[in-house]
Amino acid sequence: MHAALSNIGALDAAHHLHPFSDMKKLNAAGTRIIERGEGCYIYDNHGKKYLDGFAGLWCVNIGYGRKEIADAAYKQMNELTYYNTFFGTTTPPTVLLAQKITSHAGPNINRVFFTGSGSEANDTWFRMARVYWAAMGKPTKKTVIARVNGYHGSTVAGASLGGMKWMHEQGDLPIAGIVHIGQPYWYGEGGDLSPADFGLKMARELEAKIDELGEDNVAAFVAEPIQGAGGVIVPPETYWPEIARICKARNILLVTDEVICGFGRTGHWFGHQHFGVEPDLAPIAKGLSSGYLPIGGVMVSDRVADVLVNEVGDFNHGFTYSGHPVCAAAALENLRIIEEEKLVERVHDDVGPYLAAGLKSLEDHPMVGQTQSAGLMAAVQLAENKSTRKRFEDRERAGVEVRNHCLANGLVLRATGDRMLFSPPLVITRGEIDQMIEITRKGLDHAWKVMKG
Numbered sequence: 001m002h003a004a005l006s007n008i009g010a011l012d013a014a015h016h017l018h019p020f021s022d023m024k025k026l027n028a029a030g031t032r033i034i035e036r037g038e039g040c041y042i043y044d045n046h047g048k049k050y051l052d053g054f055a056g057l058w059c060v061n062i063g064y065g066r067k068e069i070a071d072a073a074y075k076q077m078n079e080l081t082y083y084n085t086f087f088g089t090t091t092p093p094t095v096l097l098a099q100k101i102t103s104h105a106g107p108n109i110n111r112v113f114f115t116g117s118g119s120e121a122n123d124t125w126f127r128m129a130r131v132y133w134a135a136m137g138k139p140t141k142k143t144v145i146a147r148v149n150g151y152h153g154s155t156v157a158g159a160s161l162g163g164m165k166w167m168h169e170q171g172d173l174p175i176a177g178i179v180h181i182g183q184p185y186w187y188g189e190g191g192d193l194s195p196a197d198f199g200l201k202m203a204r205e206l207e208a209k210i211d212e213l214g215e216d217n218v219a220a221f222v223a224e225p226i227q228g229a230g231g232v233i234v235p236p237e238t239y240w241p242e243i244a245r246i247c248k249a250r251n252i253l254l255v256t257d258e259v260i261c262g263f264g265r266t267g268h269w270f271g272h273q274h275f276g277v278e279p280d281l282a283p284i285a286k287g288l289s290s291g292y293l294p295i296g297g298v299m300v301s302d303r304v305a306d307v308l309v310n311e312v313g314d315f316n317h318g319f320t321y322s323g324h325p326v327c328a329a330a331a332l333e334n335l336r337i338i339e340e341e342k343l344v345e346r347v348h349d350d351v352g353p354y355l356a357a358g359l360k361s362l363e364d365h366p367m368v369g370q371t372q373s374a375g376l377m378a379a380v381q382l383a384e385n386k387s388t389r390k391r392f393e394d395r396e397r398a399g400v401e402v403r404n405h406c407l408a409n410g411l412v413l414r415a416t417g418d419r420m421l422f423s424p425p426l427v428i429t430r431g432e433i434d435q436m437i438e439i440t441r442k443g444l445d446h447a448w449k450v451m452k453g
Contacts, residue, residue, distance in 0.1 A: 210252065
């Protein structure tokens with residue numbers, strides 16, 4: 001072992017600030033050090049093996065250790081390590097990647113603006129929407145409507161668009177021009193309404209907010225097709241068609257945040273296809289390269305792109321690494337693998353339904369109130385009394401108890417409050433899903449004893 005690696009934990013505590021972490025507590029507890037990955041498994045520096053039920057951070061769609069990606073990046077690095085896309089310049093992998101992405105996005109999306117991450121992608125469309133409306137002679141259409149408990153990244157604009165108050169408390173967010181409406185979380189907030197009626201009710205909050213603000217002042221509505229960090233909340237079937245109707249009727253842009261839902265996660269290439277709607281703008285990242293290299297972007301509909309191309313002139317926005325050729329080459333190879341191995345179809349027809357059935361089997365557990373899934377994006381809702389949908393008073397502890405027990409038994413899951421989240425690689429096998437369900441049940445057994453103790 002390299003000398004520095006023998007002391008990597010101490011070096012981490014001394015020099016590395018982690019995202020979304022209480023560094024005092026983390027340094028006291030010690031950091032988990034992951035050294036390698038293969039398929040759906042990761043291995044720590046003690047040799048312990050974990051089934052990664054969360055695909056890194058929703059992103060390792062093709063699994064770990066795919067040499068094809070390393071080879072594609074190496075080949076591109078030997079040809080051209082970097083060049084920018086400013087000043088009338090491009091590189092071949094950047095262009096080919098834009099074409100490949102749009103070939104799966106639907107007939108009305110034919111252009112991509114590249115960024116380095118999903119957070120940057122959300123900042124990008126936010127500016128793009130305002131520039132679009134100004135070019136259309138409607139400069140007052142600036143306000144963006146987003147959702148409570150949505151997540152759109154952690155940059156200033158991204159965190160403002162997100163509806164998480166605990167993020168807003170740091171840094172005086174949200175910035176001006178962003179407002180929030182409710183989320184379609186039937187289990188937690190639906191009361192006595194049926195899921196269908198609740199879906200319509202929550203969608204129509206958008207209409208009411210537009211009326212309140214004035215249509216001429218609203219630029220766009222943004223939402224994740226399925227809320228990710230907010231708890232894998234799959235909206236009722238009535239929700240998205242009504243949202244799309246309202247956006248069209250009120251002449252505001254519809255933005256679907258595909259950073260998590262894109263590239264096969266839901267059993268479709270993109271989450272908006274799962275719900276049968278067509279966005280005007282759609283930020284992407286994560287599964288675009290399966291996390292092998294950082295890259296993101298915004299898919300831009302013809303409606304918006306035609307104005308940007310023909311009416312705006314310079315769009316004064318961009319990044320040093322927009323369309324980075326090595327990242328683009330890795331992403332191209334990633335998409336080739338997804339196509340060649342038919343991973344989207346596999347999620348839709350095979351492992352997605354198999355995961356749903358496995359999770360459904362957990363609904364006999366006294367701690368499980370509901371399971372939800374779309375493809376390989378799923379949640380288990382914890383409950384104190386499942387017959388009344390009563391949730392634990394200490395919701396966070398309930399989730400943490402399940403998560404930590406699963407981790408100790410070799411399964412990585414995420415807990416968002418009292419919802420256990422699943423997002424495994426798209427290459428996961430049925431046997432690995434069985435393993436994931438078995439360990440989750442053990443985690444539930446443990447947590448039920450602790451919470452009822």
